[in-house]
Amino acid sequence: MKIMFCISSLSKGGAERVISILANKLIQENEIEIIINTKLNKAYEFDDRIKILELDKKINTNPLLRNMARIKLINEELKKEKPDIIISFLPMPSFRILYANRKIKIPIIIADRNDPKQEYKSCIYKFLMRWLYPKADGFVFQTNEQKEYFKKEIQEKSTVIFNPIKEEFLVEENNKKERENVIVSVGRLVEQKNQKVLINTFSKIAKKYPEYNLKIFGEGNLREELQKQIDDLNMRDKICLCGVCDNIKEQLEKAKIFVLPSNYEGMPNALIEAMASGCSVISTDCPCGGPRELIENYKNGILVPINNEQELANKIEYLIRNEESAKEIGENAKKIKEKLNPNNILGQWKSYITHILEKEAK
Numbered sequence: 626m627k628i629m630f631c632i633s634s635l636s637k638g639g640a641e642r643v644i645s646i647l648a649n650k651l652i653q654e655n656e657i658e659i660i661i662n663t664k665l666n667k668a669y670e671f672d673d674r675i676k677i678l679e680l681d682k683k684i685n686t687n688p689l690l691r692n693m694a695r696i697k698l699i700n701e702e703l704k705k706e707k708p709d710i711i712i713s714f715l716p717m718p719s720f721r722i723l724y725a726n727r728k729i730k731i732p733i734i735i736a737d738r739n740d741p742k743q744e745y746k747s748c749i750y751k752f753l754m755r756w757l758y759p760k761a762d763g764f765v766f767q768t769n770e771q772k773e774y775f776k777k778e779i780q781e782k783s784t785v786i787f788n789p790i791k792e793e794f795l796v797e798e799n800n801k802k803e804r805e806n807v808i809v810s811v812g813r814l815v816e817q818k819n820q821k822v823l824i825n826t827f828s829k830i831a832k833k834y835p836e837y838n839l840k841i842f843g844e845g846n847l848r849e850e851l852q853k854q855i856d857d858l859n860m861r862d863k864i865c866l867c868g869v870c871d872n873i874k875e876q877l878e879k880a881k882i883f884v885l886p887s888n889y890e891g892m893p894n895a896l897i898e899a900m901a902s903g904c905s906v907i908s909t910d911c912p913c914g915g916p917r918e919l920i921e922n923y924k925n926g927i928l929v930p931i932n933n934e935q936e937l938a939n940k941i942e943y944l945i946r947n948e949e950s951a952k953e954i955g956e957n958a959k960k961i962k963e964k965l966n967p968n969n970i971l972g973q974w975k976s977y978i979t980h981i982l983e984k985e986a987k
Contacts, residue, residue: 627656629708631718634661637668639788639894640714640738645669646789650971658706660699662718678702692721699725710978712736716744716754723757732985734763734978740889740913741774763981767892770914784977788892789970793874794901795962802879806837808941809880809904811873811895812887814845814866819932821854823886826937828858834945839864842873877902881951882944888931890915897965900926900958905944905951907937925957
């Protein structure tokens with residue numbers, strides 16, 4: 626079978642990571658091509674047999690002309706390669722492939738990866754989604770809440786598949802070390818991730834439990850603003866903006882608590898990895914329901930309302946004060962590895978791809 630993936634880039638990100646896992650496994654029995662917009666900058670390893678096509682070899686600065694050129698190239702590639710099925714991640718690549726494919730009619734699966742209320746809140750995105758998405762043959766959502774945003778005609782030809790976990794997180798260290806008095810958060814430094822609330826909350830926790838430190842991993846356009854917030858709170862020696870980390874598994878395995886303070890998420894990989902690492906996790910119960918589908922409250926993690934500093938502080942303090950309960954939550958969290966094993970998730974994808982192809986063949 627010839628499978629074509631579409632995405633904006635292969636840089637660091639949740640959708641890109643999922644494509645890397647699926648493509649590297651599917652190449653064992655299939656031909657795989659990935660179409661990207663931008664100059665190749667791979668954040669993940671890809672099998673050498675996977676073909677990668679860059680659309681922007683000659684970049685046009687005019688957005689309209691650039692997109693028209695991309696659509697033309699996609700159309701030519703579809704006619705030349707004739708894939709059996711196309712799997713497109715994220716809205717704009719999906720809009721382009723659906724438009725380019727409208728006369729060729731290769732089966733297309735759209736993989737939605739974030740809160741649709743945020744993804745399609747602009748008038749242009751909402752119009753393109755309503756016009757083009759009904760032309761797709763199938764949809765893969767990460768959560769049921771995400772799926773319920775769309776019209777019935779889309780829901781009826783969709784399925785829910787969680788993100789696979791990185792295989793390195795399936796391996797547990799033989800020499801278990803005592804966890805440090807560290808709270809960790811992982812995410813881009815952007816409004817969506819809402820590190821401001823976590824910083825404010827921790828500044829109060831640190832006064833009561835000075836032995837604890839907070840490490841925030843990630844980069845983004847709010848770095849300077851967040852650093853100023855830390856400085857204004859006199860927390861420079863307690864809170865560290867650590868940047869991008871190449872050994873996040875090691876950091877998670879050393880920390881006692883992980884906090885995801887996001888305003889919205891799809892199926893958050895950072896939360897999945899923290900759970901697999903045995904951290905006691907706290908997450909906002911944010912749309913579009915990813916944390917809620919992963920966490921059984923007080924069993925393998927704790928959910929808190931969005932933007933509620935007092936509730937977040939209460940839950941962090943609960944884990945600090947109740948060490949046995951925190952350890953039990955961390956041990957239960959590790960069971961996520963069984964559910965999100967890449968081979969299990971791959972099986973769900975393969976089954977759905979087969980379903981779509983069989984439906985189209987009738």
